[in-house]
Amino acid sequence: MSCLFIDASRDRLSVGIEKGSDWIAYDAIEGRHDAVLLDSIRSLCIESGQPVNQLSRCVVINGPGSFTGLRIAVSCIHALDLVYPLRVLPVDQLSLLAAASQNGADHALLDARMNEVYVGFDRQADGTFGCLELMSVNALDGEHVWICHAEEVDRFPISPIPVLPTLDTLRRLASGMDSSKWIPAQQLTPLYLRQTVSWKPLSEQPSKLYDS
DSSP states (O other), rough: OOOEEEEEEESEEEEEEEEEEEEEEEEESSHHHHHHHHHHHHHHHHHOOOOOGGOEEEEEEEEOOOOOHHHHHHHHHHHHHHSSOOOOEEEEHHHHHHHHHHHOOOOOEEOOOOOEEEEEEEEEETTTTEEEEEGGGGGGOOSSOOOEEGGGTSSSSSOEEEEEEOHHHHHHHHTTTTTGGGEEEGOOOOOOSSTTTTOOGGSSOTTTTTTO
């Protein structure tokens, strides 16, 4: 059984394939996600000897993160699912940060721009956060041990611990998550914590061919 891994939530794309005991990953791929995602998946399939139409599962970071990156990843998975049905495990980026921590951090945060942050807390037995929220950066406190992406460590009024999660971090986190969290690919949507953002599958979006 083969599994595709995708993280398009940051500036640089990462993809990997696990086939039995074999693991191949491309971390921090240069280029625009929409320009390199499909070619990267195709290259991984060739290198691993896994035909793309025989992928059976996919683990994906579905948010919060890059608005465009999340949509590209979800749309790509929907397209692959049309070729061969996929089971998908959505994982949030804040839980990925926690999985990269070695010091038992109980809170994670991401820069959400506009003087706001995404935060994760109430960590569960499987390593994921039970609560994800959007809050003002001024509401952060120093009572908890916070972790963040290494490149964001200077953006906050507190002093979080920087971490560098990789696709292998995602692989390890996914291996401990409950099987009930896997869903059919057509049910996958981006995870947005700002309520002003909405998502529609491509099939439900208006076609410019018919717009008057």
